[in-house]
Amino acid sequence: MFWLSRALIDKLEFFIAVAREQSFSRAAEACGVTQPTLSAGIKQLEETLGVLLVNRSSRFHGLTSEGERVLEWAKRIVGDSRAMRQEVRALKSGLTGLMRIAVIPTALSMVAALTTPFRAKHPGVRFSVTSANSHEILQGISNLEIDAGITYLDNEPLGTVRSLPLYIEQYRLLTSAGSPFADNKSVTWAEVGRIPLCLLTPDMQNRRIVDQLLASTGGARPEPTLESNSVIALYAHVKTGQWASIMAEKLVETLSIAEPIRSIPIIEPQAVHQIGLVVPRREPMTPLTATLFAEAKKLIAPRL
Structure with missing residues (x-):
């Protein structure tokens, strides 16, 4: 059937790239072709379907209403095509290929517990692990x-993905000896809100959670003295002894906190959030995704 031809799949890939990049030149670069080749492919796709897909003159001006609908079909068809090719390869020579995983910064420390046993069983699989905010992860899927x-x-909201809870995120105040609350066994969110903090940037969901918790105490939401999208940068500042931060408990465990840094549980209100794996909602799942999902089930915390 025409939609399974390699040539048409390529044109649908071009179209998805244009919609994602909102630029013909960037889409061509992402697809590894010249801009004239990409533009010709989009034009041929429009002629095949008999509709205009992209509003354009010499530049991209958004998708037409027909283009928006075709985009959903294009993602489905290209996704199924990739899944079919991956399954055929797996049947022929075992599981191989590249597994692309995006992770929120506070969960990066646990990824090795997932990728290491996976690769031990399937040495032909390579991994790409990138840090991203929650919105970027859903968009990437x-x-x-x-x-x-x-x-x-x-x-x-997660939208249309399949999810699997892995563990519960809790929060700790990271500070140094001699600073306010350094000798406390625990602190409240109201107390934390009274000291200067370095925090993740506002585009991170962890930051939005922290802001909500600090605001829930009834006090004014404090302005952080430093913001970064890197937890390593935050930790480096705490190590100077001049800064404090709020970090996820699992991340703190990985950092192996030692004197003079203090890691103090934050209570009142007790705050927990579920961290988990999200994959495309597609049946059947690709062999790579299905195998990752199976490995993830083995990591689920007992309390979940």
Whole structure:
């Protein structure tokens, strides 16, 4: 059937790239072709379907209403085509290929517990692990840019993905000896809100959660003295002894906190959020995704 031809799949890939990049030149670069080749492919796709897909003159001006609908079909067809080719390869020579995973910064420390046993069983698989915010992860899955993500499951809408809870995120104050609350066994969110903090940037869901918790105490939401999208940068500042931060408990465990840094549980209100694996909602799952999902089930915390 015409939609399974390699030539048409290529044109659908071009179209998905144009919609994602909102630029013909960037889409061509992402697809590894020249801009004239990509533009000709889009034009041929429009002629095949008999509709205009892209509003354009010499530049991209958005998709037409028909283009928006075709985009959904294009993602489905290209996704199924990739899944079919991957399954055929797996049947022929075992599981191989690249597994692309995007992870929120606070969960990066646990990815090795997932990728290491996976690769031990399937040495032909390579991994690409990138740090991303929760919105970028969902967009990456929708745009076929990643195969899976690890993100929050219970705080903001996930859309049409399949999810699997892995563990509960809790929060700690990281500070240094001699600073306020350094000798406390625990602190409240109201107390934390009274000291200067360095925090993740506002585009991170962890930051939005922290802001909500600080605001819930009835006090004014404090302005952080430093923002970064890197937890390593935050930790480096805490190590100077001049800064404090709020970090996820699992991340703190990985950092192996030692004196003079203090890691103090934050209570009142007790705050927990679910972290889990998200993958495309597609049946059947690709062999790579299905195998990752199976490995992830073995990591589920007993309390979940």
